[in-house]
Amino acid sequence: MATTDNKRALPAKVAAMKARKRQRVDDGGAQGHGAAPAGKKAKSARQVDDLVWKDAAMPDRLDDYEGFFGLEEVDDVEVFKDTTSGQVSFLATAAAAPPKTVKGGAEVEDVLAVVAGEEEWAGFEDAEEAVTEPSAAAPAKPAKSKKGVKAKKAARKPVAVGKGDGGKGDAAAAFETLADGGEGIETDVSAWLPLKLSPDTLASLAKLKFSKPTPIQRAAITEILAGHDVIGKASTGSGKTLAFGIPILERFLELRSNPQRSETSKAPLALLLAPTRELAHQLEKHLAALCSSGAFEPPSIATLTGGLSVQKQQRRLVNADIVIGTPGRLWEVISSGQGTMKALSKIQFLVVDEADRLLSEGHFKEVEEILNALDRKEDADDEVSGDDAEVDAERTAAPNTVRQTLVFSATFDRGLQRKLSGKGRPGGGLMSSRESMEYLLSKLNFREDTPKFIDVNPINQLASGLKEGLVECVGTEKDLYLYALIMLHVNTRTLVFTNSIDAVRRITPLLQNLGVPAVALHSGMVQKARLRSVERFTQGGLTGQPSSSVLVATDVAARGLDIKNVQLVIHYHLPRAADSYVHRSGRTARAGQPGSSILICGPEEVAGVRRLVAKVHAQAAVSHSQTGSEAAKQGFYIRTLDIDRRIVARLKPRTTLAKQLADAVIAKEKGHKEDSFMRAAAEELGVEYDSEEFEAQANGRRGRGGDRKKKEREARGLSRDDIGALRADLREMLRQRINVGVSEKYLTSGRVDVDELLRQQESGGGKTGEFLGTVSHLGLDDA
């Protein structure tokens, strides 16, 4: 740790912070605290409400306390009066006046007092004299000896910043105190120092235990802080959120510390666009976590997504520092007026997360309208209507000089990527194709001609800890194989992707019937249920409450969702495109963790799947082949995983029963809905409704889907008793152990203890891994 005689240059922001503190102390004097006596203990000026008032003890016999009911008292406070203004102020020690939440990060002293729980602050060590210098205008703050600081630290197990790095200890001393948060966390955040972040931000990072920036954070934060527009590409789960979140926080703290905040700085600072509601809420969570150290008053965040009360969201907009939204709801709010557009036109950051999705065809219309609205220079007060916004915007849009635009994703179109990195074919400027992402990017109205393109993983879009494999089976056995895979990964948080809402609706109850704790997520669910599913999945599985260790979802969960410890992704349906494969698979193996991705496909699909996965890996293969690797020259070849047929065969009866049950319940629900609909329609038409008659007519018109309809009718025909009997049969079946054909190996009560099976197999002379076929190649036997 540095001492006062071993001074080094402080990061600019730390120096600025200290200057601010000094300024504050000086200002305090100028504003009338000048007469404050220099206390023996360091005391500082407080508002009356900031003091620690205690209930005054009252004598027992005074029934109504003679008018003193509620009397409060305070210790260790000096009262003094400004001679010129006559204003009364209080000087109190930290013990008498623990500071409230600190605004703007400027009040370093208060932050430190909160964090350290001390009366006095040791200061930034290499410039103690500047901080502790007794001012004529302020209470003296005695410098604390290094020994004293250390003793307290030892007791409080502080965050270790700059440990062993020699050159960074000066600022580190302050960060140590700042970042502890009283929780005894030890996180060395010195690796962040080159990014020159404020102590408040470092304190937050320490609290999050993020000891060093990820590559995209290291590269992007510097450029963003330098004021550049950035297009950032990095693999899934590599920390892109904080790559833009940290610079936004830095700017927020800077603005907060400025007492003369301009009109602009009172408007929202940043607007973040996300493609799905879940991702928007997750962005809010991540930013809130980043701002939760307690060292400063966090920014107010308004998240605008569909499915939740628009009025409530509009109210939250009023004081929002950061606005996060999905395009549909955001546009709804902007176009409904209320001055939203005017406020948003002053944002300093526009973030487009999962940009290739947001800017793709089909999603872009609303994004385009929002962008147009943001860039309208004239009549910013006017309300925009969806119809005229585009025309007006064409007329009034001008390059934005204030706003920085930050565009992030794990996947960008390859041609565009080459162009952005300066390796593309010359010609065909950014406006070449209206449908292409190039055109859409051009609409983002970057402040610079050439935004910085940062690609930290030009070789591989997939996380390095990801293992991939495929399971081949006939289409009618997909349910069975899905169940088998889940059974073979007990206590594994698993995300199952399908291509349709109907499939989610069918598979979830099927798995539930089999005793698998599954929850559903798709866009047809009401928003609260969607959020609840994510919550249950996030909490379940690993904490001894297996209430939701499997999430069955459509691609609404494919992008951006950051759920800890998802170890397995199963593609029940094949992803429709290479980028979907990347993003779905990216829900596992995040933040440097291992994870596996398994595709279930029919024999006729295998060739297509191999092509698709090879395409994703193509760039890596090309790059490796330049170094001569034989395997790489052949391209990436995804392995087929052999699941022991004996297990599959023995799981079949229970799966068939569970499916029958699930189908019956779904068919009944559907029938009930149809019935209600038909009854209402018949009533409206004034005809009598006879479901059997209608059914008979339908039978006569059997066309496409006739078999399915027949099955549905059969399933619907099951009585309540029939369903009860099926349930009882299934329960009984799930209680049975499944003998897998080798003595002492079995599956019990719907779950499989794979480790136990492998152990027994090994001790019985079997080869480890044989049981799971090549699944062991994925590392799944560790699960």
Ligand SMILES: Nc1ncnc2c1ncn2[C@@H]1O[C@H](COP(=O)(O)OP(=O)(O)OP(=O)(O)O)[C@@H](O)[C@H]1O
């Ligand atoms: N510096 C860091 N050190 C450790 N963990 C980090 C760091 N930065 C972020 N993380 C964690 O890494 C995880 C993934 O981060 P994030 O969700 O930002 O990834 P992403 O790159 O946006 O992924 P995707 O492309 O899937 O959206 C999060 O749980 C986040 O808290």
